[in-house]
Amino acid sequence: MDESIxxxxxxxxDEDGDSSADEAVHSLRFxxxxxxxxxxxxxxxxxxxxxxxxxxxxxxxxxxxMLDFDFEKVCSVSLSNLNVYACLVCGKYFQGRGKSxxxxxxxxxxxxxxxxxxxxxxxxxxxxxxxxTDASLDDIKYNLNPTFTPAQVAALDKVxxxxxxxxxxxxxxxxxxxxxxxxxDYVNVVIQVLxxxxxxxxxxxxxxxxxxxxxxxxxxxxxxxxxxxxxFKLTEQSDPLAFLSWxxxxxxxxxxxxxxxxxxxxxxxxxxxxxxESQVIQPKTVKDAEAVFDSASAITGTKSPFLFLAxxxxxxxxxxxxxxxxxxxxxxxxxxxxxxxxxxxQESVADLKRFxxxxxxxxxxxxxxxxxxxxxxxxxxxxxxxxxIKNLSMAEFVSNPETEKVLGLHYDLLANITHEGxxxxxxxxxxxxxxxxxxxxxxxxxxxxxxxxxxxxxxxLSESYIQVWERKSE
Ligand SMILES: [Zn+2]
Numbered sequence: 001m002d003e004s005i006x007x008x009x010x011x012x013x014d015e016d017g018d019s020s021a022d023e024a025v026h027s028l029r030f031x032x033x034x035x036x037x038x039x040x041x042x043x044x045x046x047x048x049x050x051x052x053x054x055x056x057x058x059x060x061x062x063x064x065x066m067l068d069f070d071f072e073k074v075c076s077v078s079l080s081n082l083n084v085y086a087c088l089v090c091g092k093y094f095q096g097r098g099k100s101x102x103x104x105x106x107x108x109x110x111x112x113x114x115x116x117x118x119x120x121x122x123x124x125x126x127x128x129x130x131x132x133t134d135a136s137l138d139d140i141k142y143n144l145n146p147t148f149t150p151a152q153v154a155a156l157d158k159v160x161x162x163x164x165x166x167x168x169x170x171x172x173x174x175x176x177x178x179x180x181x182x183x184x185d186y187v188n189v190v191i192q193v194l195x196x197x198x199x200x201x202x203x204x205x206x207x208x209x210x211x212x213x214x215x216x217x218x219x220x221x222x223x224x225x226x227x228x229x230x231x232f233k234l235t236e237q238s239d240p241l242a243f244l245s246w247x248x249x250x251x252x253x254x255x256x257x258x259x260x261x262x263x264x265x266x267x268x269x270x271x272x273x274x275x276x277e278s279q280v281i282q283p284k285t286v287k288d289a290e291a292v293f294d295s296a297s298a299i300t301g302t303k304s305p306f307l308f309l310a311x312x313x314x315x316x317x318x319x320x321x322x323x324x325x326x327x328x329x330x331x332x333x334x335x336x337x338x339x340x341x342x343x344x345x346q347e348s349v350a351d352l353k354r355f356x357x358x359x360x361x362x363x364x365x366x367x368x369x370x371x372x373x374x375x376x377x378x379x380x381x382x383x384x385x386x387x388x389i390k391n392l393s394m395a396e397f398v399s400n401p402e403t404e405k406v407l408g409l410h411y412d413l414l415a416n417i418t419h420e421g422x423x424x425x426x427x428x429x430x431x432x433x434x435x436x437x438x439x440x441x442x443x444x445x446x447x448x449x450x451x452x453x454x455x456x457x458x459x460x461l462s463e464s465y466i467q468v469w470e471r472k473s474e
Pocket of ligand 1: 089090110
């Protein structure tokens with residue numbers, strides 16, 4: 001993590017003691033929505049059992065509305081992630097509980113006496129340093145480390161009832177916004193998408209990762225910045241496609257995946273296979289003739305696995321006037337997918353290529369190539385892609401439809417990441433994502449912390465950039 005972020009967070013926490021300061025936390029776990037400052041003063045410690053009150057355990061001093069365990073679990077003074085406790089009175093994190101520790105000093109200076117170890121979930125009273133066990137602390141422990149049974153995870157797609165956080169604020173499980181530190185909306189949209197792909201979500205909610213990398217355990221901001229050698233920062237807008245690609249490949253590697261198919265949850269979910277035929281470009285007999293394969297010359301064929309399918313848009317109108325008149329070009333998704341029909345020829349500098357899908361994945365990630373760099377300026381193709389929300393047929397794009405039909409040739413839209421704004425002025429751009437709640441059959445638009453219902457017919461009016469489609473069983 002950038003030093004500046006750590007410091008600014010620390011300052012915000014120090015100044016107002018409010019743990020809802022702009023802070024991003026990325027976890028595939030279904031986190032509860034942030035506490036909003038000032039909204040929950042009427043709650044507080046009223047959940048503490050009467051028995052514990054006045055017993056010298058200080059449990060009546062706990063202020064639940066100050067607690068937010070979505071923060072990076074590091075000491076607010078030393079920034080260390082070792083042996084960190086949360087003060088259950090003000091919510092701040094401190095290292096250690098020994099006589100020279102930051103938690104110990106905090107207990108003396110602030111008269112805050114109850115602390116939970118963020119790793120062991122044990123609760124202690126400081127400075128006396130004795131452990132407290134009381135059933136009234138269970139809700140705090142659960143929020144610190146939510147655990148799920150397979151039945152609970154399965155219910156996420158079937159139940160549409162609201163849940164409640166520590167402040168009794170309602171939220172829809174799975175539809176909780178993520179904070180934007182500065183410019184990490186490109187990360188947020190990707191995390192939202194991955195959290196709604198059932199095999200990925202279920203795997204990460206139900207598997208114990210104690211022996212895996214920190215990135216896998218936490219999907220955290222610190223780890224994204226560190227693990228990517230600062231390629232992806234939270235303070236700089238970046239490309240969600242580049243981030244998704246890096247993230248999936250890193251997860252695959254850290255989970256022990258190999259080049260073999262199905263060797264990780266990433267490959268078994270997203271990996272398909274293409275056949276690629278290529279031919280060296282022959283001198284054209286007719287100028288400007290359409291590029292075609294020459295049946296008399298050699299054709300090279302290879303098979304290539306893929307995690308994404310890239311789709312080209314037709315060139316946008318040349319004249320700015322046309323765009324200004326709001327004549328935004330549209331093209332059906334099925335038309336740009338014809339790149340993979342095994343007949344359409346793609347021309348590059350040296351050769352001709354044609355593509356066909358030889359194995360469909362359970363989830364297809366489509367990358368609509370909107371962005372290009374022209375003389376140092378990033379340009380965006382504003383063409384709108386139209387598509388059906390359900391039942392997209394891939395039959396035309398597979399080499400062996402009869403074989404693929406067994407597992408299914410049709411797909412439903414699962415997620416749609418869109419881009420807004422002019423890429424030449426990065427501060428004005430934003431990414432949003434559309435995701436459907438399966439039980440409610442309601443689509444939501446999510447932008448950082450903002451989650452709102454959206455009419456399914458409005459989805460294709462946005463500039464789609466990345467889509468995830470889910471295979472349907474026939
Ligand atoms: Zn405190």
